Amino acid sequence: MMNSAVQLLVLAVMAVAGFFALWFKDLISSVISLAVFSLMMALEFYLLQAPDVAIAEAAIGAGLSTTIFIITIRACRRPKSREGGKEW
Amino acid sequence: MNPLSVVVRTVCDLFAWFMIVFGVNVLLHGYVTPGGGFQGGAIIATFIAFLLVAYGGRRVASRVNDRLFDLFEEVGLLVFFILAFLGLPVTFFFNFLAKPLAESAGGFIPGVGTVALMSVAVGLEVTGALSLIILTMHRGIRMFRGEDLEPETGHDR
Numbered sequence: 001m002m003n004s005a006v007q008l009l010v011l012a013v014m015a016v017a018g019f020f021a022l023w024f025k026d027l028i029s030s031v032i033s034l035a036v037f038s039l040m041m042a043l044e045f046y047l048l049q050a051p052d053v054a055i056a057e058a059a060i061g062a063g064l065s066t067t068i069f070i071i072t073i074r075a076c077r078r079p080k081s082r083e084g085g086k087e088w
Numbered sequence: 089m090n091p092l093s094v095v096v097r098t099v100c101d102l103f104a105w106f107m108i109v110f111g112v113n114v115l116l117h118g119y120v121t122p123g124g125g126f127q128g129g130a131i132i133a134t135f136i137a138f139l140l141v142a143y144g145g146r147r148v149a150s151r152v153n154d155r156l157f158d159l160f161e162e163v164g165l166l167v168f169f170i171l172a173f174l175g176l177p178v179t180f181f182f183n184f185l186a187k188p189l190a191e192s193a194g195g196f197i198p199g200v201g202t203v204a205l206m207s208v209a210v211g212l213e214v215t216g217a218l219s220l221i222i223l224t225m226h227r228g229i230r231m232f233r234g235e236d237l238e239p240e241t242g243h244d245r
Contacts, residue, residue: 051122052124054122055114055122055123055127055131056126056127056130059127059131059134063130063131063134064133064218064222067134068137068222068225071137071141072225072229074141075229
């Protein structure tokens with residue numbers, strides 16, 4: 001009973017984080033929301049008694065891919081017209 | 089890519105080293121607890137990504153040498169293959185260092201033999217490869233821009 005209540009909470013936070021990852025206009029906020037989603041997924045793997053997968057998910061999903069996304073977003077600029085890019 | 093604010097840099101200074109310690113812990117105890125080579129290596133490789141986000145590309149790229157991570161990869165692969173070939177009088181990947189559980193430290197620490205050493209080798213390999221991937225991706229985002237690098241003065245929020 002207790003376990004399923006915790007699982008319901010974790011799954012609800014996952015759903016909310018996934019919704020906000022799509023809903024935010026600011027890309028950094030969206031990526032942070034995706035990191036929360038990934039962290040909750042690691043917690044869910046741990047609750048389902050797969051701690052090995054949970055560690056891999058926490059390291060790759062919440063750590064590495066988030067920083068890769070942040071590096072990519074912060075490296076992007078709006079392309080200027082003299083560089084051949086179109087304004088949008 | 090400018091460095092981030094002084095708050096982020098201080099947090100990076102304080103906590104980045106613990107990530108390496110935790111990664112090595114996951115790596116070294118991989119044969120008996122959850123974790124292992126890939127997970128520990130990925131945690132250690134997050135250190136480079138963390139430095140890159142907090143301090144900006146120029147400072148990290150001037151300090152970090154790619155040859156170190158190449159060396160990690162080569163040493164990891166060589167140790168893995170040599171350990172695999174050392175069991176060759178019996179079979180490939182034969183665990184020639186393993187002991188029965190009762191003989192090894194009173195059964196308290198399992199005598200896993202080459203499994204732990206191979207886990208360390210895989211950890212070195214994954215650390216080098218993921219760090220190189222992150223550094224190369226960071227270098228590659230400049231590839232299609234003709235102008236020089238932006239000066240990286242000041243910091244972002």
